[in-house]
Amino acid sequence: MSRAGKSPTMKDVAREAGVALGTVSKVFNGIPVGKSYRQKVEEAANRLGYSVNNYARGLRADKTRTVALILPSTDHMFFAALADHICDILTKRDYRMLLAITRDDPSAEARCIQMVRQNRVDGIIGLTYSDDLDVGDDLPFISIDRFVSPGIPCVSSDNFSGGSMAAEKLVRLGCKRPLFLRTGSHVSGETDKRGAGFMAWCQMNDVACEARRFDDREGMEPVFAFLDEHFSDGRRDFDGVFCSTDMLAHRVHRHLEGLGVKVPEDVQLIGYDGVRCFNSEGELFCSTIVQPVRQMAETAVDMLLREDRTKLPALICLPVSYAAGGTTRE
Amino acid sequence: MSRAGKSPTMKDVAREAGVALGTVSKVFNGIPVGKSYRQKVEEAANRLGYSVNNYARGLRADKTRTVALILPSTDHMFFAALADHICDILTKRDYRMLLAITRDDPSAEARCIQMVRQNRVDGIIGLTYSDDLDVGDDLPFISIDRFVSPGIPCVSSDNFSGGSMAAEKLVRLGCKRPLFLRTGSHVSGETDKRGAGFMAWCQMNDVACEARRFDDREGMEPVFAFLDEHFSDGRRDFDGVFCSTDMLAHRVHRHLEGLGVKVPEDVQLIGYDGVRCFNSEGELFCSTIVQPVRQMAETAVDMLLREDRTKLPALICLPVSYAAGGTTRE
């Protein structure tokens, strides 16, 4: 019997089962072993409540079957859904997920990298904003939505096509004076292409359009001021707005309502993300370009755990789709 | 110089710094060491890009500074906010968080326990639904919203008071025929007390009220059928509904709208959770009883990591508050 208070070890199981230590190890690693031995080991292990010590295993093997996910927060439906799917997919592959949250703070991002590095994770999936993130080239890293450095693959939705899709949709639905609106990080990322795609489509199709970008550090006031300027007193300077996120679209929607603007009658609104109320089965907040969250999660995990990590693509854009959510005239 | 491709170890740092291995260890454990030595070690460590191997450390110390959070999913704003706060608080205490997701599946819950046990976490915070969850008494466990077994503390919001508060609010706002509606797990938990508190208040105050409970395995159809029965064709059998969650309240709201019922004019609605759009700074979906998520997270972590784990309380109910969200006549 092993000392009380401490978890049993392989040694204990070996003794209990009356077999050699090596045999126990083999059983727990799926290495062929005589049937009667295997059974004796399994019984002894159950009796003792034994379970493999991953720390000892990781120390020996230098593989921990653990992946870190670094996110700004999980307190946003898009991030939360991403975390949910990635965790799910990793679990199915018998990996564990360490979650680290950064609050968009570059120093926290650096600390996280440091922390998960100490924890000898087998790889990192990160949605980060640091300009100069130093991941180190020994640790597999997949970035989401942001180019970090050459050699680090980036997985994102097809932001450019999504932007074009939004433009086309608005125009097809009758908009003559479309507007692109964004708030967001001052750090540039893949998501900037949403606006680029929107503008490009408009130019290609000879539609005059305007774009306004606001820095998220200034909050919503400048956005509201802009809307007031163009929609107060019966003014309707634009009849369709593509917002860089659903959240922005929703706030714009509310503000326009406050100004007496009718959505979608006076102005049609399209967002980006495909975020839903409460959970991914809820309703949309607005008409939107839907990111393929599950597929993004799958791709990120796939690329991270791929055996052959030479010649990974630098950027993978996954196909988006349009979904009507009540802020457009379908 | 250490072999290429492998991370440097303390030994490498010791050699690089020209000091003893033990000295390096002391530096990284904050144990006093000669100033010049400390500096030499730190420089050498930086030069080599050394970072402590937590697996070796955990193996030796039998402490991993890792906590597992077990949730049904993160794809719901309440769970997502909980995960966010718990991760944040753990990080501040220099703990890492392993996230495991169960999809309400008891067998997945058991697998998770097994998995995190292998990973030698220092404790578990779990929001689980298994009837017969076997955590084992060696591993600190804090349950959220559900009584698991004696000796396992449960942290929840004050569901009973929340229910009473909802009843009082509805009646104060003029409701004469209140209704309690719930869908949810067939497994009983602390959250059942929401309805109990509601009914108790009504009885205490001689208000006749009705309660309907639906099993979530049957979906929303039975709920909608019930609403149709009581609100079709101008019927207004109830003028105030307390729903066991914001999500339910929101769906009820939408369905009532479809029936031509005006909220809050004809019927007032109160939910439970305090969940918001997009993130915790968004707007409420409905008038609601707000759970103190941050405080719940803090309490759970506190109790989990408390030094003296004898005489922990069996149940901690944290105070809720009411917030108007447009579905009541304030």
Place this chain on the structure above:
DNA sequence: TTGTAAGCGTTATCAC
């Protein structure tokens, strides 16, 4: 203070 050496639980490699 510093250096040394034992040991944490596993895996892998021997000769039997």
Place this chain on the structure above:
DNA sequence: GTGATAACGCTTACAA
């Protein structure tokens, strides 16, 4: 198949 043994990287007595 067994049994012994050497790593893996770190902490911690203990000796110098």
